[in-house]
Amino acid sequence: MSVSLYYRACREGPLTEAERAGIERTVQAHLASFPYDDEESLYLYTDVRSEPDEILAGSTKMPSDPSRLLPVIEHVLGSLTELRRAVPDAAWGVHLDDVDVPWDEEEGYALPGMRDEGLIAELGDL
Template sequence: MSVSIYYSAIRNLPINAVESVHLLSIVDVFNESFPYKDEGETLSFYSAPSDEYILEGAIKLPYQDENTIVDSVIYWLNAITHLTSVLSTAEWDVRIDDCPASWVDDHWEM
């Protein structure tokens, strides 16, 4: 059994150069610090998002035990929160498999 987080952003304007640098910096920081990077996937974006999206991606979580999955979901939702702050004018959709994550106050939650 695998669990994945899917994330996408829609906006009329494309990602600009400054935003791109910030997004990639967030990816690097979170990927480097992920404690289960040898067991699961890390944060990345699809090379060619669907027509209406400016950003899309997915992370397949490590499946060692329930605690690892929960820790990973919390960790990656924190990373996606940082991405959201860079593209704050975009409409975001974040899902854990088929279940939508919730935007509460200023961050993503399960």
């Protein structure tokens, strides 16, 4: 059974050129620093829009290896935090299958315990 992270942003107006450039910079930086070549990374859909006002959408399949799960989630959520800040006036939705990922103005997107060093070490031992 696979778990995926889904993300989208909606608003009435289209992306500006500056927003598109910011998104492209974020995506390229994400891809360059992603820790695993053999795992799915940040993936933005190019042609599929589920809502008329959808300006950005994508998904990432999570790794089945528990030792890779938190690093991938943290990396992708960090990139989504940057994307949200590049397009702040959109209505954003980020969820891990049916669970909403909370937004915090200071921290950005994070799951409870995601930055807990003890939990990360424990998962790394699996």
